[in-house]
Amino acid sequence: LSNTASKADHWFSAWPGTEAFLLLAIARLLILDGTWDAAFFERWVNWETFLRESRPDLEPVFANVGPALLELYAEYTPEAAARICGIDEDRLRIVARTIGEGLGGFASHTWRASSAGNEGGWMVARCLQFLTVLTGSVGTVGGTNANGWNKFMPVTPIHPEPQGRWNEMQWPIEYPLSHHEMSFLLPHFLKAGRGYLDTYFTRVYNPLWTNPDGFTWMEVLRDTDKIGCHVALTPTWNESAWFADYVLPMGIASERHDVASFETHNGRWIGFRQPVARRHRELDGETIQRTYEANPGEVWEEQEFFIDLSWRIAPDGSLGIRSQFESVQNPGTPLTLDEYYSMLFEGSVPGLPEAAEALGITPLEYMRRKGSFSLPGDQMQVYERDVPAADLEGAVRDADGVWRQPGTAGSHGSLEEITGHMPFIGDGSPAVDIDGEPKLGFPTPSRKLEFFSETIRDWGWPEYSMPTFIRSQVHWEDLDMSAGERILVPTFRIPTLIHTRSSNSQWLNEISHRHPLWLHPGDAEELGIEENGLVRITTRIGHFVIQAWRTEGIRPGVVAASHHMGRWRLEDDKARSWGTGKASIEQDGDGRWKLQREQGVEAYQSEDPDTGLIWWTDTGVHQNLTFPVQPDPVSGMHCWLQRVTVSPAEPGDAYGDVVVDTGASHRIFEEWLTKARPGPGPDGLRRPLWFARPVKPKATAYRYDA
Numbered sequence: 001l002s003n004t005a006s007k008a009d010h011w012f013s014a015w016p017g018t019e020a021f022l023l024l025a026i027a028r029l030l031i032l033d034g035t036w037d038a039a040f041f042e043r044w045v046n047w048e049t050f051l052r053e054s055r056p057d058l059e060p061v062f063a064n065v066g067p068a069l070l071e072l073y074a075e076y077t078p079e080a081a082a083r084i085c086g087i088d089e090d091r092l093r094i095v096a097r098t099i100g101e102g103l104g105g106f107a108s109h110t111w112r113a114s115s116a117g118n119e120g121g122w123m124v125a126r127c128l129q130f131l132t133v134l135t136g137s138v139g140t141v142g143g144t145n146a147n148g149w150n151k152f153m154p155v156t157p158i159h160p161e162p163q164g165r166w167n168e169m170q171w172p173i174e175y176p177l178s179h180h181e182m183s184f185l186l187p188h189f190l191k192a193g194r195g196y197l198d199t200y201f202t203r204v205y206n207p208l209w210t211n212p213d214g215f216t217w218m219e220v221l222r223d224t225d226k227i228g229c230h231v232a233l234t235p236t237w238n239e240s241a242w243f244a245d246y247v248l249p250m251g252i253a254s255e256r257h258d259v260a261s262f263e264t265h266n267g268r269w270i271g272f273r274q275p276v277a278r279r280h281r282e283l284d285g286e287t288i289q290r291t292y293e294a295n296p297g298e299v300w301e302e303q304e305f306f307i308d309l310s311w312r313i314a315p316d317g318s319l320g321i322r323s324q325f326e327s328v329q330n331p332g333t334p335l336t337l338d339e340y341y342s343m344l345f346e347g348s349v350p351g352l353p354e355a356a357e358a359l360g361i362t363p364l365e366y367m368r369r370k371g372s373f374s375l376p377g378d379q380m381q382v383y384e385r386d387v388p389a390a391d392l393e394g395a396v397r398d399a400d401g402v403w404r405q406p407g408t409a410g411s412h413g414s415l416e417e418i419t420g421h422m423p424f425i426g427d428g429s430p431a432v433d434i435d436g437e438p439k440l441g442f443p444t445p446s447r448k449l450e451f452f453s454e455t456i457r458d459w460g461w462p463e464y465s466m467p468t469f470i471r472s473q474v475h476w477e478d479l480d481m482s483a484g485e486r487i488l489v490p491t492f493r494i495p496t497l498i499h500t501r502s503s504n505s506q507w508l509n510e511i512s513h514r515h516p517l518w519l520h521p522g523d524a525e526e527l528g529i530e531e532n533g534l535v536r537i538t539t540r541i542g543h544f545v546i547q548a549w550r551t552e553g554i555r556p557g558v559v560a561a562s563h564h565m566g567r568w569r570l571e572d573d574k575a576r577s578w579g580t581g582k583a584s585i586e587q588d589g590d591g592r593w594k595l596q597r598e599q600g601v602e603a604y605q606s607e608d609p610d611t612g613l614i615w616w617t618d619t620g621v622h623q624n625l626t627f628p629v630q631p632d633p634v635s636g637m638h639c640w641l642q643r644v645t646v647s648p649a650e651p652g653d654a655y656g657d658v659v660v661d662t663g664a665s666h667r668i669f670e671e672w673l674t675k676a677r678p679g680p681g682p683d684g685l686r687r688p689l690w691f692a693r694p695v696k697p698k699a700t701a702y703r704y705d706a
Helices: 019-033 038-044 047-054 062-072 078-085 089-100 113-117 121-134 183-191 214-221 239-243 276-283 302-313 337-347 352-358 363-370 454-458 499-504 506-511 521-527 609-613 662-673
Strands: 197-203 227-234 246-249 258-260 268-273 372-375 402-404 431-434 437-439 485-489 517-519 534-538 542-550 558-560 581-587 593-599 642-648 658-660
Touching (some): 019 078, 019 089, 019 121, 038 062, 047 454, 183 214, 183 662, 214 227, 214 662, 227 239, 337 363, 352 363
Parallel strands (some): 517 542
Antiparallel strands (some): 258 268, 402 431, 534 642, 581 593
16 A cells, blocks of 8 residues: 555555556456547557558458457456456446546556566556557646656767667667666676676666675676776765775765756756855855865766766877867867856757846856756647658658658668667657648657557567567466465555665654565464564575564555665674664575674764764665566566565574575576567667667667677
8 A cells, every 4th residue: 555545546456467457458448438539549549550460351440440459358358357456346447437537637657566566567558558548648638748758858069979889788689679778687697708897887876785686796796707897986885885996976966067857747847956065166266177176075076077087098089088078169178067068058958048148147157046947838749749841851751651761760771871879769750641741749660659569579579569468477376375475566665765865864764764574464364474573585596584564555465575775784884874784794605695684773973963863773674685687578677576485584584684596596587588589670680770778879780790
């Protein structure tokens, strides 16, 4: 029972991993009852492709779409959903009816939960979007916007050519459709002999604690045959820093320059963070060359660090690195951040130069004084925007009404024809014809919402070309409940905690410093677990010991422990904080690692007198250590939910104990790897050219060479 659910009119506590089935049951009822926005579906969904590819027996007219959808989803009845999902059938019908009565106003959101928890979690997000589309609620007042529509990303003023090489360690061939880089698999790739890292930067990143299977991370961070040099760039001490060659303190938000933009309202804005101490001293007339001169503790801001590092790597510029960090105003000298952000705000933020000129100041000074700028215009129904003729110059309208621009991912004879930077997402096609008018559309190959995905089909997953239900790795019908098997949900969090940053916050730790295992009273009785008793949670690679909390706020058959807890340090008088306990790490004769809590957090003397007022001792349990990597075969997302055995603690168990067999974890990595369907895909590519990817390489780098 989350904070959100406690305020809801209806709460579905579905079996974890069955959410897609629930959503498709609602979708079927909308179509069956005629309470779907057929006009929006006809205008903005690739229904012609759906009929042509999945129902060639039907005439390709829109009148056949509704009946075809009902046949496709015939099994997703309320009765079936009630059984599969463990929910109330009548409540499902009520919710479906309510959604159908509010076309255009269906607002939805998905975060960790099922999307990051289950094998097939990405399909849950797709099925939720299906409801948004069926109700015509895409970008409408009261509806749901694509998250990127309300964020502003300025074009960097110095834009180096994209790199020409593909990073197999981050974007492996097994996962051509992954949404993000596969960084959590890095230690297993190193152990498998796929490569060697000469120098590895962990930038505000604590992989040993945050990621699953942290002991495998520890092994490779300690192995110089796999990682030559590990540099931890971190504003606060963390568990991975214990195994770094260099720990370099990086500035937090008030100690560095940075731009930010988030989805907060119907519009877009850009914010400007500044190093407060530096700015204050400059206003007093001082000249500061580098931010570390003003920051407490000589803390660097990372932009200046990498600028200076680039000049030291190639002082004569022969490697081509220095030129990317060289001043435009003063060639032969390093770029300064004042110059960089002056160029950014003058040339990349629409409306800002004019707003600054009206005040008689520069755009940089405007952002220094005000801290943010709201871009003109709203972001409703972005896809309906008319595309001006100038943007269609040189483009050719294809048979499907898409305006293709030669020399882009959407229209090319060879990869060599695609030069420069490809767009972050999309294939470079500028528009799609809708009723004879060129509209902006969506960043898909069809420029429409793709109910039938030819990309997914062509890249080896035809059974997932349309929204469907994927049975997860923790499906409740596969569990042996009588033997103590349960589903562990480690992806929720106490609202006062946030990732690795919580242990550095005095007040948040005082409020929340323990995370007992949520356990239904019925399960507790069946499993023989006492009130507040110790529990052993056994995963496929080890176990951890935690305290139980009986509550009816969780469904029977499921247990849960909030993440963001279980912080530790290895030395008694170093790296202390508000939330780290002293721990020891040992390896037994069988090669298993054991983390053991020696003492909790306690009061200590420091420059901050409040550290002497710490009254709590608990710091939680580092549960992530016991989770094997479970990359989704399609999306590559780690599937966080665990199939575990829940039992009372055994003799010798102590609160906070963690035991892991990294040999078993590597075997499970190999097991999940066999579920993938590796590329290359069509035309011998490593990945679809139109898929989003940060820092896209050259188009020619997408060509797979075994």
